[in-house]
Amino acid sequence: MWKIITVLLLFCGVYPGLASADNSIVTTKLDEVKHNLSLVQMLRDKAHASPEKSRWLSAVARHSACVTLWAAEVIASEDAEKTLMNFRTGEHSGLPQVFEYDSLAMKELMNASYYQQLVDYLVRALADWYQGKIPYSGAVFSQAYPFRVFGGSDFISGIVDGIDMSDIIGSITYYAHLTTEQGVIHIKLTNVMSLESYAGANYFKHRFIDNPKRGAFSSTHQILLWQLPIPEEYR
């Protein structure tokens, strides 16, 4: 989602400045804070401080998204087209959309190398949680560390065969949830499609974009359900 506007902004020389400014602030603050308690307080404050939104960048993102998403819908797969259109027009219920394991959308998603790596990472983390042996049933696990962000190379390798679900979901926004039942690992991924995600917020860790509360480009949620047998090595 974020790549096209990222390229545009890179050409404008906007992002390098923003990205480096953001990093330097974080580094400086971390150097200053030594005591655990004050660092917790800082993290709390940071989480709830009103982020500095840029009206100008939000407007650029909206205009860019108008064009690029509309163009992408033309060549996108059916599920991807519908998901993009709901986001672009804002004509959705505001409720999460569930994509079941056996849906075409999930098959599209899991065909992509990035999501295969993500699943591999999650299964290994689940096995680690149970010290190498995943319980046949009744395991429950929540991802702690976010997986790497969906990057430019992931996008480029993904669009070779057209635009499908794997190209529009990008980095997964929620911590993944895993359970096991009868030798099968169930994975629940929850994603938010938002204007800030489109503008590279996951990749550049910025908070400059104001997500519309309603109407066009208001955020949509996707719940992505996947399952696979417990690999032999973890049984």
Added chain:
Amino acid sequence: MMRVLVVLMIIQVFLLAGCQSQSVKLPQRDNIVSPLGIYVTNTTQKYWLAILQEQKYLICSPSNCQTNAYQIVAVNYGVILLGFFSTEHGEQLERLSHGSLKSEAFYQSMKNNRMQLTRPNDLAFNIRDCQGIPCAGIGHVRNGVKFYKVENFDEFWVPNLSDVPKNVKTNGDK
């Protein structure tokens, strides 16, 4: 002609970079020695969680606490909090974990989806290292709820402990 070849080569390099399998290492957690202790949330509403010895935990708001059992897992950086989402505070934290105010229908839809999974009310409290502080997150990675471990609870915040059993240790895992 030369330019076309160069462009094709660049595209090929990008494609190879994208297609190559990358092994992603699991993070190191050496500095997390025990899940026992007091955790405070990053929410504006003051919630805190105490993971106690003898496999009990407390989930508290400023006005009251609820207690339940937890399950030990094989590793030293987490536990499974049994019945977490069936407590009043757990349900409220689940709402906050989505990051911003949503409709009641949205919360119910998310909850219904959770209830379809096995062990729907149990929370895997999987602790990571947040800039040197043990922490655990629920929901949205950037805007959801995070629990941060505190060394000295009293310094951080003096709660109303009238509902907390008197034998509860609140000085972390020391």
